[in-house]
Amino acid sequence: MRVKAVITYDGSAFFGFQRQKSTKETVTSAIEDALKSLKIDSTITGSGRTDRGVHATGQVIHFDLPSYWRDLEKLKLNLNRKLDAIAIKHIAKVDDHFHARFSAKKRLYRYLFKTEAPSIFEKKYISTYEPFDPALLQKALNCFIGEHDFKYFHKTGSDTHTTVRCIYQARYRKINHYHFIYFEANGFLRSQVRMMIESAMQCAKGQMQLSELQEQIEGIKRYTHRLAPPEGLYLARILY
Structure with missing residues (x-):
């Protein structure tokens, strides 16, 4: 069974x-x-x-x-x-043909961070970033929406035959002193979410241009391969 x-x-x-x-x-x-x-x-x-x-x-x-x-x-x-x-x-x-990975239609990740030092009780569960421009962050996140070849947005070792993925949602939200980034897609490559978050945050802090982010998404040139800290990332939901 x-x-x-x-x-x-x-x-x-x-x-x-x-x-x-x-x-x-x-x-x-x-x-x-x-x-x-x-x-x-x-x-x-x-x-x-x-x-x-x-x-x-x-x-x-x-x-x-x-x-x-x-x-x-x-x-x-x-x-x-x-x-x-x-x-x-x-x-x-479930049916014997159900497969946790291959039967999944959508995956949702949530990233949680603050611009001030987390308390001792939050350190393992919330990431920290320097102050940033929220409007620029959302513009950067919008660049990811749609189907793209994310060959410059993953670590080696991804168990997949293609690096093409479709991002359905990429949005930012603030609640009190907490900042949230949400990604929903048909699938993600190894460390793709952390790499997308880090590059978007670089844009939001003025360390990377939106045009450079767009070139990396289009596979023209890689500008960064840094990863967002893991503490604030949560695999939130799988839809079948």
Whole structure:
């Protein structure tokens, strides 16, 4: 029986989502170990991987259960008791053809930052940037909307056959002392969101011209490959 689970996790506790040979401190390894402790020998597949330090409030995974596991609420309860810095929010039976990654239609990321030093309780969950021009930031974000070849906006190692992606939304919002950037797309390349945020913020701070950003998006010339700090980034929602 295949199940779909929506999970949330504190990325500061892990070296990323993806399973790694060099460490067991990944989200995938933690969940698979919890499953094994319940006599469930199954690998998990996520909707996408997140970098070290990046969080999730709506990551989606799928895995297969033995036929005798019918009480999914009990499974959720048992897993949450065994997991640390990860929580299963929802779990449900799905069609055997469901795939957490390939069945996804849209992915939404949220980035949270301040222009003042975060408190000691915020440091792992909020990024910091110097003062910037909000209007310029939105203009920079608008440049990403649409279908583009993002060959200059990802780290090597992306598991994909194409670097073309379609950005549906890219917007900025401020609430009190907190600043938010939202990206919604059909998919993202490895570290693409962090690279887009950093380049947009460079424009907003006058360190990069909008014309230069546009040239990088069009694949004419690379002006920056820097990444936004991971602490403020959240994989917020996956739409199917």
